[in-house]
Amino acid sequence: MEDAGTQDGRKPIIEIIEMHKWFDEFHVLKDINLRVLPQEKIVVCGPSGSGKSTMIRCINRLEEHQRGKIIVNGTELTRDLKNIEKVRAEVGMVFQHFNLFPHLTILDNLTLGPIWVRKMPKKEAEELAMHYLEIVRIPEQANKYPGQISGGQQQRVAIARSLCMKPEIMLFDEPTSALDPEMIKEVLDVMVDLAKEGMTMIVVTHEMGFAKTVADRVIFMDYGEIVEENEPNAFFDNPQHERTQLFLSQIL
Numbered sequence: 400m401e402d403a404g405t406q407d408g409r410k411p412i413i414e415i416i417e418m419h420k421w422f423d424e425f426h427v428l429k430d431i432n433l434r435v436l437p438q439e440k441i442v443v444c445g446p447s448g449s450g451k452s453t454m455i456r457c458i459n460r461l462e463e464h465q466r467g468k469i470i471v472n473g474t475e476l477t478r479d480l481k482n483i484e485k486v487r488a489e490v491g492m493v494f495q496h497f498n499l500f501p502h503l504t505i506l507d508n509l510t511l512g513p514i515w516v517r518k519m520p521k522k523e524a525e526e527l528a529m530h531y532l533e534i535v536r537i538p539e540q541a542n543k544y545p546g547q548i549s550g551g552q553q554q555r556v557a558i559a560r561s562l563c564m565k566p567e568i569m570l571f572d573e574p575t576s577a578l579d580p581e582m583i584k585e586v587l588d589v590m591v592d593l594a595k596e597g598m599t600m601i602v603v604t605h606e607m608g609f610a611k612t613v614a615d616r617v618i619f620m621d622y623g624e625i626v627e628e629n630e631p632n633a634f635f636d637n638p639q640h641e642r643t644q645l646f647l648s649q650i651l
């Protein structure tokens with residue numbers, strides 16, 4: 400099943416097959432099936448506690464699933480450490496809280512991974528970091544500390560930090576929900592740029608404007624299940640499931 404590809408011949412870059420996860424006795428993810436094609440943009444929405452974060456955290460093994468399969472770029476996630484490291488190298492993740500090192504400058508936050516994980520020479524890592532700070536539109540902040548820049552700028556640094564590791568897939572876990580309204584747009588604009596560049600993205604977000612304009616597919620989760628998925632127009636204009644209808648009526 401995992402080798403089937405699609406009708407247009409492209410093979411998925413992420414496949415989740417009949418995946419389940421429990422936190423002790425609590426069955427948090429139930430029979431998750433998801434295939435993501437290269438360069439696809441998926442938005443995941445759903446009520447609080449429905450399992451959205453846990454699902455994407457399973458994709459880079461920040462959480463461990465107990466049943467089913469997760470295959471990332473041809474590698475099935477197992478407990479093997481090498482295998483986990485390989486997948487982590489291919490999957491960048493941006494969190495709600497930016498998780499920058501407060502005692503390091505922006506530049507040093509960005510070069511840390513390339514120097515220590517990728518063994519890149521310092522000068523090359525700094526050039527790479529400056530390149531991605533340009534991409535996220537804040538090269539002038541390179542020598543500041545995280546506490547000296549705004550939340551929106553910190554989140555853009557977090558995105559640039561992920562990009563410095565040259566991921567093939569980016570996961571975003573509510574990247575704007577800790578931000579003031581005026582900063583949300585600046586982060587979403589950077590994500591739109593990334594989408595246009597062809598990055599494969601899975602984004603957990605309540606920003607339905609972003610979902611409508613950027614997503615190829617929107618997925619609705621509730622009680623640990625994928626209840627409905629569709630392309631944005633059909634998803635928003637004609638939701639099929641009553642749980643989706645109720646959710647959309649509450650947030651739109």
Ligand SMILES: Nc1ncnc2c1ncn2[C@@H]1O[C@H](COP(=O)(O)OP(=O)(O)OP(=O)(O)O)[C@@H](O)[C@H]1O
Pocket residue numbers: 422425427445446447448449450451452453454
């Ligand atoms: N480490 C954990 N141990 C036990 N239960 C957990 C753990 N992490 C999450 N949960 C529970 O799993 C359920 C799903 O959590 P998850 O964070 O994936 O939901 P979510 O849909 O992302 O919610 P939100 O939109 O509020 O972030 C929740 O009931 C949560 O309390």
